[in-house]
Amino acid sequence: MRELTYAQAINEALMQNLERDERVFLMGEDIGKYGGIFQATAGLLDRFGSGRVIDTPISESGFVGAAIGAALTGMRPVVEIMFIDFTTVAMDMIVNQMAKIHYMFGGRGKIPLVLRTNIGAGRGAAAQHSQSFHAFFVHIPGLKVITPSTPYDAKGLMNTAIQDENPVLFIEHKKLYAIKGEVPEEYYTLPFGKAELKKEGKDITIVATHAMVSRSLSVAEEFAKEEIDIEVVDPRTLRPLDKDSILRSVKKTGRLIVADEGPVTCGISAEISATVAEEAVEYLQAPILRVGSPDTPVPFSPPLEKIYIPDEEDVREAVQRMKAYL
Amino acid sequence: MNLSRRQMLNLYRKMITIRLFEEKIIDLYARGFIPGLAHLYIGEEAVAAGVCANLRKDDYITSTHRGHGHVIAKGAELKYMMAELFGKKTGYCKGKGGSMHIADIDIGVLGANGIAGGGIPIAVGAALSSKMRKTDQVTVCFFGDGASNNGVFHEGLNFASVHHLPVVFVCENNLYGISVSQKQHQAIQDISIRAVAYSMPGISINGNDVCVVYEASSKSIQRARAGEGPTLIECKTYRWRGHHEGDPNQGKRYRTMDEVEEWMEKCPIKKLEEKILGEKVLTKAKMNKIREEIKIEIEGAEKFANQSPFPDAKDIYEDVFVS
Numbered sequence: 001m002r003e004l005t006y007a008q009a010i011n012e013a014l015m016q017n018l019e020r021d022e023r024v025f026l027m028g029e030d031i032g033k034y035g036g037i038f039q040a041t042a043g044l045l046d047r048f049g050s051g052r053v054i055d056t057p058i059s060e061s062g063f064v065g066a067a068i069g070a071a072l073t074g075m076r077p078v079v080e081i082m083f084i085d086f087t088t089v090a091m092d093m094i095v096n097q098m099a100k101i102h103y104m105f106g107g108r109g110k111i112p113l114v115l116r117t118n119i120g121a122g123r124g125a126a127a128q129h130s131q132s133f134h135a136f137f138v139h140i141p142g143l144k145v146i147t148p149s150t151p152y153d154a155k156g157l158m159n160t161a162i163q164d165e166n167p168v169l170f171i172e173h174k175k176l177y178a179i180k181g182e183v184p185e186e187y188y189t190l191p192f193g194k195a196e197l198k199k200e201g202k203d204i205t206i207v208a209t210h211a212m213v214s215r216s217l218s219v220a221e222e223f224a225k226e227e228i229d230i231e232v233v234d235p236r237t238l239r240p241l242d243k244d245s246i247l248r249s250v251k252k253t254g255r256l257i258v259a260d261e262g263p264v265t266c267g268i269s270a271e272i273s274a275t276v277a278e279e280a281v282e283y284l285q286a287p288i289l290r291v292g293s294p295d296t297p298v299p300f301s302p303p304l305e306k307i308y309i310p311d312e313e314d315v316r317e318a319v320q321r322m323k324a325y326l
Numbered sequence: 327m328n329l330s331r332r333q334m335l336n337l338y339r340k341m342i343t344i345r346l347f348e349e350k351i352i353d354l355y356a357r358g359f360i361p362g363l364a365h366l367y368i369g370e371e372a373v374a375a376g377v378c379a380n381l382r383k384d385d386y387i388t389s390t391h392r393g394h395g396h397v398i399a400k401g402a403e404l405k406y407m408m409a410e411l412f413g414k415k416t417g418y419c420k421g422k423g424g425s426m427h428i429a430d431i432d433i434g435v436l437g438a439n440g441i442a443g444g445g446i447p448i449a450v451g452a453a454l455s456s457k458m459r460k461t462d463q464v465t466v467c468f469f470g471d472g473a474s475n476n477g478v479f480h481e482g483l484n485f486a487s488v489h490h491l492p493v494v495f496v497c498e499n500n501l502y503g504i505s506v507s508q509k510q511h512q513a514i515q516d517i518s519i520r521a522v523a524y525s526m527p528g529i530s531i532n533g534n535d536v537c538v539v540y541e542a543s544s545k546s547i548q549r550a551r552a553g554e555g556p557t558l559i560e561c562k563t564y565r566w567r568g569h570h571e572g573d574p575n576q577g578k579r580y581r582t583m584d585e586v587e588e589w590m591e592k593c594p595i596k597k598l599e600e601k602i603l604g605e606k607v608l609t610k611a612k613m614n615k616i617r618e619e620i621k622i623e624i625e626g627a628e629k630f631a632n633q634s635p636f637p638d639a640k641d642i643y644e645d646v647f648v649s
Binding site for chain 2: 051056057061062063065067068069070073093097101103105107108109110141142166252292304
């Protein structure tokens with residue numbers, strides 16, 4: 001099968017949706033001529049025109065709010081926020097408006113809106129362009145939160161997101177934009193709330209998100225040589241979260257590591273750990289371990305940033321600690 | 327602009343409906359039938375009535391925390407409003423929204439809003455959507471003087487002017503953002519001058535004269551409908567009650583009684599009644615009859631709300647997502 005990068009897979013999904021459904025339009029900063037900061041919208045302005053691929057003022061509350069109004073009146077906007085860090089200046093629109101309108105209005109009105117943004121450090125972009133606080137949005141009832149880790153998932157989940165009748169936070173990852181993978185040319189969807197078993201194993205479960213999936217898979221390969229059999233589960237969507245798949249895996253292995261790039265404190269790994277503690281504690285043969293970012297802002301200096309980012313070394317260290325319980 | 331007898335009568339009915347509905351809320355709130363917050367519109371009726379009289383059913387409005395007047399003027403049914411204020415299952419929002427979140431997309435009410443200025447970008451988006459769908463719908467965006475200092479006011483007006491969107495921004499300047507007077511919160515008197523920065527027409531008008539409001543909004547709405555872009559209208563008005571019904575001493579901590587009485591003298595309903603009597607549109611007796619009819623309708627709404635059930639416990643989990 002042909003290969004696309006993660007960015008190209010998103011681009012293709014957007015293109016196919018613009019073709020299929022005249023209600024779909026794109027809005028965001030520098031998504032037109034510039035093609036989006038990570039080129040996810042490259043070429044779409046030329047193909048669909050400025051009526052459907054709209055370069056906005058630097059005005060996140062203004063255009064996210066406009067997307068809400070458009071969604072409420074029959075359109076299906078896909079909005080790009082250049083970095084997740086910039087969602088903070090549109091937080092009223094995301095938290096108080098789009099997440100709550102359907103409920104607050106007693107089921108009247110719906111907001112079929114996709115808000116694309118990205119997380120991840122590693123580009124030397126420092127504390128305001130590198131954060132990974134996607135878990136924050138999982139804390140807000142009324143939002144769906146999608147976290148694709150491969151080009152295949154990115155395209156299929158984007159198609160599902162645009163079809164969804166609810167506001168969807170589609171959280172991409174900067175370090176994944178350039179990775180390649182097989183992606184079918186035709187339109188396809190992937191269900192929300194369905195984890196993917198990336199590798200089967202019987203000793204330790206690693207629930208990993210985004211870039212932590214491939215990092216965990218490569219560590220799993222290493223430990224296979226020591227005959228430690230690691231299972232890797234990628235939830236792919238954080239709300240809805242496929243609890244069943246996570247619990248099934250932990251009940252089998254009895255050991256859990258959660259690897260997510262967000263700060264560990266109150267992150268999605270805390271939520272997954274708590275779920276397992278509540279619903280499968282009797283199966284656990286070891287303490288749950290979390291791999292994530294430290295509780296600091298993202299530092300600029302390359303050696304510091306390297307320490308900051310949870311990588312294979314951190315996953316390896318967690319597995320080493322867990323070996324004591326094997 | 328000379329309004330026809332029929333137009334004047336319709337405006338009068340709307341304004342009286344809003345006034346009497348709000349007066350009923352004062353009583354029901356004091357007696358504990360209405361939980362939470364109720365921000366009343368008394369004194370500002372001419373704005374909602376005058377603006378919405380120019381709108382079609384398929385036009386949109388976004389409203390504010392002080393939204394009862396707007397949604398009544400746009401055609402909401404009193405019984406569903408009242409049931410919502412009571413927190414009943416039969417209310418517009420099944421009791422999940424309350425006073426600050428009444429919405430009915432079918433009549434173009436895109437929601438009252440609990441966040442000052444929160445409706446501004448949403449109104450702009452509704453206007454963008456109308457333009458994209460190639461309809462000639464217009465969106466009216468209501469907000470207050472307080473919200474005019476919020477970033478979303480500037481972001482919304484900027485976006486609307488860049489894209490020549492069919493939206494009319496109606497600022498109800500009632501001189502206070504809760505307790506902070508306009509003098510304390512902005513260094514300008516006429517909020518309409520901010521339109522200049524966004525290359526759109528801006529006018530300041532007497533918001534207590536429904537004929538003036540009707541005329542100004544009629545022009546702006548026609549302009550928007552013709553694809554000529556947005557307008558900012560500032561309506562100078564005043565709220566008689568406190569910020570909300572729980573406001574200590576009904577707002578007398580930060581306003582003088584003299585000031586309140588001065589504005590009560592400028593009552594928008596009294597002004598219209600004088601005109602109606604002067605032009606012999608109605609007799610005093612006919613006016614009283616209209617009031618009585620509306621009172622009966624409001625009592626019916628109260629009865630409906632009272633007799634309606636509260637939501638069931640399981641309803642808490644419904645409508646978080648569209649299923």
